[in-house]
Amino acid sequence: MAGASAQAAPDLARANEGAEQDGRPPRLPQPSRVVPLGVYGKQLVFLDRLQQIVMEPPRGCSKGELALWFGDDYLIEYFPSYPKGWKPGDDDPEDFHQGKAQMALIDDCRAKGIFKPEGKVFGRGAHRPRHDEEAMVLHIGNRVLLANMPDARGRRSADIVQHPAGMVRIGGKETFYPADDGLPPPADKPATAAEAAEVRALFEKWSWAEPAAAPLLLFGWLGQAFICGWLEWRAHAWLPGPTASGKSSLQKIIRALLGEWVLSTADASEAAIRQILRNDTLPVSIDEAEPHDNPERVQAVMNLMKKASSGDRILRGGADHKGTEFTAQSCFLLSSVMHATLRGEDRNRIALLDMKKLPDNPEPLELELAKWRSTGRRLHRRMIGGIGRFDRTLGCYKRAIGAQGYEGRWQDTYGTLLACADLLLYDYAPDAGFDEAVETDEPGMRRVHEAVMAILPMMAKGRVEARTDTERVSRVLLSHALPGAHGSPPEPVGTWIERALTWVELDASTGGDSGPDFKARAKLKTYGLRVVQLVDDAERATGYRIEDARTGDDGWKHDFLAVAYPTNKGINEIFARGDWMGDGYLQSLRKLDGTKGPFKVRFGGRQPDNALLVPLAALSGDEG
Template identity: 30%
Template structure:
């Protein structure tokens, strides 16, 4: 009998087992027990037909074969197709995993494909003894016949590309928008659990199991698992208090079904030593029930090798700010691609590139936030942890996780299953909920990307804590929490063109090292404030820039001046060295394209018409207006 004081007892007791929710899916051992002894007939049933005893090798003449592949209709191995290289033959083996055979596959390779079903091979492709007194008996199985039949089945299925067809563990969307969830050893599709296999256009191979949702939908409210987890998250000393706890909860909810969402917001937790990052990560690992790749000191390739075709979440610890940012940049690039589920390319065997989609939600943590591009920062919520508040002298430390029962791994996992069940239920309304949150943020002054990111986190938090769509009061509270001009992620975020423009003005090039003024900005400020235009006319060309005035405007007038930025110039290439806008020497630099992203009224295309290269192409920037924009 369950403990009435334990809110998790009934949930844990109701967790579905493999047998409870998939009676039709027998274990491999149970399937093997139905295989006949060597030489004996096998019970075989055609579609809608009663079972019939079929002698070894007699399935073909009896008509018990798959009309598309030519394999026995009850074959435990499924052909997927032939690789485009002509050298790879793809199957689902007896465990439902993707298995590849080469053209020279021998008996041992086929044995491995049929592992656990060895007696089936001797029934399907029997090797008969020489007749003795008019009788023959089965002695083994014919590898040559089996290989020919298996390879022919792949050819009949057509070309197979692993990256395009395979969906690993985690959540996905069906063609009709409904949820598909691959738990490793079973697939939730069309409203019920099924064994791993081929469904529609996709392959859902057998993989190590991850947690499935709780059997029953538990209503929200005080004391519910969602509420208890929210209380637990509030026990950390977040910089923005309740808001950061809610955003952390929202990330967890979106991470549970990341592959089924249009956007997968990134969360970055920053916290000093003693803030409790490790404890939080342990709690998240338990609640995610195995649907999480947790790693540290890794690389982009290392993450891909762990995730493969899965859509489960990824947690990267210790992504510290370092002088050499190349590894960090690549990992952040992977998270950026995963945000919208885009595809990326990587090298493959024999020099053949491979393309794959990244569908995981990412969470990072470190002591310091590393340098990152605006395109990466715009896709994440940054949650800052401060050191835990120490109890006053003589007071006993408060252990909120223990008080809530969440230091018990089984109970924490039960919470995760409950929350996953809530996401299953809410997926029917997810798009509508996300749109309500997104529109609320847009009306409050947020740009599209911020509305996508924080709207999804808001929706995830709401699913964990509520059974109904948000009301006006809920939306008003979120608007107050996520004020566009107060939220650190948006209030301090600069557009890329502004960062490029600012760098061009404030960088200190070597050519100015011996001068009193060290930057372009210093010369422009002296001109604007003190009228020193002569220095501008002399010094700016030393870094590839120049100043001019439209026809009819008085020369030297700051308000009408135009700053000419050439599309290519060796001095500008040096000025932008070490930035994403440097480009290659003697080629047009990326800086011109980025600066064209500023408001259209601030610039126009044109040619220098000065100096040695009067035909140099570039852009004219309305200097005074651009500085105020």
């Protein structure tokens, strides 16, 4: 960035000079070192002399804090405090009048009106201006860099426009990028395609379960990390691998490439990550994220990751009984021996890049962290230079993934990773030359096809593993073990249903009648489950009456499993914990095609329970 052409920034310290507020001139003498922004609830909101956003109640304006925000020389000059007996000609005062300075600040903030920080205050990292989706704002702590901005003729400028941190007017709208701890700026010259290819080749030195896909996707995650706050969708990656697979050394290299642009930790809670990031849009790297160490903590982090993919708002209460808003716009990289259990909605947001144990006596790997830190800054510059073609490149990859039958979040996650890798590896969009005069020997759309074919086995595996909540609740129900009779070992509900639909031929010498396995049916009833059929009955309000299910194929094809509501003690034992506590299991089972109800069903005794009728056919599936 040092070599980029810069434009003079406005003097933000004099932003309010001469402006009248509430029909009168400001009470703070101009130029003021503090810029009042307004009032939010009982708090004053303003930019202090260091261009930090301050939210403070009026009673908090102590003498020391006023000196911190303004500088005591300003306050002594404009709000002097004269000692008793002072007269003109005596030495200048060396103190200031706290009350007068405090009231001037309060009055000027009040005159500005209400200032709500949400949507106006942005932390460090990359951001996408709302008025111009192709431009980028890069907040590096003490400065704000504007990239890919249009000039007076609407053409995208290659120059980087620089502003000091604080108030920045973009597209005629005031936005605030408060000063913070400085981050190293991207290099003044971008990396070459050859340097990018060198980093990708470096990732290939590890042993991967999917050697054609994993290094490319990890490289795409690296490119994404530089600009994750600017993206509309963020993909996450998890590196599960056995001991001695090189996870920690790989994380070290990635952290060196990202430098201070990553929040890295070996153990952090979801709350700690939120509180450290605040409004920052920086990537997060978590090593040794073992799910068995603290499952609740890992699950909370995964929920944060899910929100971060789309940049959802998160509301949390505080100790002062006031809500705080947090917008998660980070991408996450986790590594561990085993990954956490992934729900269907997690599986298509997280690329699982399985690592294998390195061979015995591997060739020593020189980490060269200093080299990769320098390379990382140039890669950062290269990513910024490529954002003008990102949306076009992303569209190429999403269409190619969609052509293989993958929709929605699969396109978003894997398309984003591949598009970010493309921005680093190539100089032109994949479809360059189709509608413009571009001469290039790059592989074009062929590289898109080859990349998608490389990751196809990984996506296929992910789709098989990405069970919906209805599939998962069915598995929990059918696999729950019910105790056997007379000391027999426990057997799963699915086995008891199979028996309940089986015709039992009894020996005539015993005096019993042949028929369904009544013992199995009785066992299911004690747990709020019953195999039933619906028989048309015009005299009933529902149009049906409940009878016991048929056996064999007729029962499996046409009849139902009645599942009691949570008022039934037996069903609560099956769904005593996990995602389906309370009535959660009913919400998921209702989504199964053909589910009916509620109906009144008798499971034992004379009093019926409310129950859903789930088609037995929906609970049986094919192997393979």
